[in-house]
Amino acid sequence: MTELIPEHVPAHLVFDFDVYTAPELRHDPYRTMVGLLQGRVPPIFYTPRNGGHWVVTGAVEALDMLRDVERFSSDPQYNSNARKPWTLPNQSDPPDHTEYRRMINPAFTPRAVAGMEGELSGMAARLIDELRPRGGCEFVADIGKKLPVNVFLRMAGAPESDREMLVELTERVVRHPERSVREAAGYEIGAYVLKAFEQRRHALAEGLLNMVLRGRIQGRALNEVELLGMGLLLFLGGLDTVSSTLAFVMLFLGRNPGHYRRLVEEPRTIEAAVEELIRTHSVASMQRGVRHDTEFRGIRFRRNDRLFFMTQLYGLDERQVEDPLRVDFDRPISPHLGFGAGPHRCIGSHLARTEVRIFLGEWTRRIPAFDIAVAGDIETCGGNVWSPLALPLRWSI
Numbered sequence: 001m002t003e004l005i006p007e008h009v010p011a012h013l014v015f016d017f018d019v020y021t022a023p024e025l026r027h028d029p030y031r032t033m034v035g036l037l038q039g040r041v042p043p044i045f046y047t048p049r050n051g052g053h054w055v056v057t058g059a060v061e062a063l064d065m066l067r068d069v070e071r072f073s074s075d076p077q078y079n080s081n082a083r084k085p086w087t088l089p090n091q092s093d094p095p096d097h098t099e100y101r102r103m104i105n106p107a108f109t110p111r112a113v114a115g116m117e118g119e120l121s122g123m124a125a126r127l128i129d130e131l132r133p134r135g136g137c138e139f140v141a142d143i144g145k146k147l148p149v150n151v152f153l154r155m156a157g158a159p160e161s162d163r164e165m166l167v168e169l170t171e172r173v174v175r176h177p178e179r180s181v182r183e184a185a186g187y188e189i190g191a192y193v194l195k196a197f198e199q200r201r202h203a204l205a206e207g208l209l210n211m212v213l214r215g216r217i218q219g220r221a222l223n224e225v226e227l228l229g230m231g232l233l234l235f236l237g238g239l240d241t242v243s244s245t246l247a248f249v250m251l252f253l254g255r256n257p258g259h260y261r262r263l264v265e266e267p268r269t270i271e272a273a274v275e276e277l278i279r280t281h282s283v284a285s286m287q288r289g290v291r292h293d294t295e296f297r298g299i300r301f302r303r304n305d306r307l308f309f310m311t312q313l314y315g316l317d318e319r320q321v322e323d324p325l326r327v328d329f330d331r332p333i334s335p336h337l338g339f340g341a342g343p344h345r346c347i348g349s350h351l352a353r354t355e356v357r358i359f360l361g362e363w364t365r366r367i368p369a370f371d372i373a374v375a376g377d378i379e380t381c382g383g384n385v386w387s388p389l390a391l392p393l394r395w396s397i
């Protein structure tokens with residue numbers, strides 16, 4: 001492995017860790033990772049795994065780096081492993097990135113999301129009502145993957161009858177073990193999104209897709225590759241992330257009946273609980289590339305060095321949060337970077353929080369107590385989005 005360590009990386013910053021498959025990520029990853037990091041590895045280290053890259057685990061360091069787009073770029077040309085067959089607008093730097101973002105921003109403002117709350121409640125309520133008489137469910141498949149797809153359909157103005165097909169395609173994109181199958185499903189979703197754009201091209205309708213169609217980048221309309229990228233980003237960006245967050249939240253609440261009871265008895269706590277649970281269960285990582293040779297906090301970086309930000313850990317940084325693993329709905333501030341930082345900070349963060357809050361509101365109203373239906377550990381996966389792989393729940397009927 002040592003041959004994979006570039007000469008500018010000093011030995012004391014090398015730590016052999018696979019961000020996708022490390023055993024520490026397979027069960028209770030937050031607790032295990034905090035234990036691993038305490039004093040054993042520096043907040044920025046270099047791993048020879050996956051072609052060799054830096055890993056940023058410290059919140060303080062990450063915040064400075066994510067804001068510094070001049071040195072740490074989202075453009076895949078500086079980060080070759082991030083290359084995809086389509087162009088995703090989040091893989092660009094300002095000023096292009098600013099134009100992409102401005103295009104879709106109106107759909108994600110607090111006001112726009114507030115306007116969706118009634119429909120979101122209805123969607124969550126219908127899913128829970130279907131399941132309640134069964135006395136149990138596999139949460140990830142039965143709710144986690146379905147709710148965000150419903151939300152996308154609503155935002156895109158697409159019919160609910162497309163749901164089953166999209167849920168199935170999404171399942172393949174997210175979970176299929178073969179890369180070629182995952183990519184083929186990605187193209188199918190892409191084709192669906194492009195068709196949806198085409199159908200709206202001549203309609204004067206409102207809605208997310210029409211915002212994109214009306215949008216301009218450097219004074220011109222988006223070409224097909226850009227439309228595809230934007231459509232996929234909007235569809236996939238809020239899917240696995242919301243699904244995984246919901247699953248970790250339910251895993252925690254299923255194991256901690258005292259915390260759950262409080263949400264049932266004091267529904268006004270739910271809003272603060274969502275923030276605290278996202279702090280302790282952030283799910284998405286981020287990647288950047290180094291634009292030119294530079295030094296940051298005494299570490300030398302070379303152009304095209306890859307950086308992997310373990311955003312999942314930033315809310316658990318002891319330098320920022322006292323007793324970080326303790327879930328406390330009464331914490332005055334619950335600092336985390338679960339939605340990223342800098343110009344790419346998640347545009348869907350308000351929607352995501354609202355989805356989790358509304359879901360918990362509907363669930364607590366209908367299911368006064370539940371627990372995890374299997375003994376022992378729940379298997380989780382690491383990588384770009386941490387997630388429980390399956391989560392069997394049960395309740396009394």
Ligand code: HEM
Pocket residue numbers: 074089090091101233234237238239241242245282283284285286287311338339340341343344345346347348349351352353
């Ligand atoms: C709990 C759920 C979510 C989490 C944890 C999450 C996390 C993130 C993170 C960490 C980033 C920054 C990526 C980077 O800097 O490279 C991001 C960006 C983004 N997210 Fe989310 N997200 C969530 C939900 C959503 C939802 C619901 C949507 C929309 C439907 C969405 C759409 C986006 C988009 C479009 C970007 C790119 C923003 C940009 O590049 O300017 N996300 N998200």
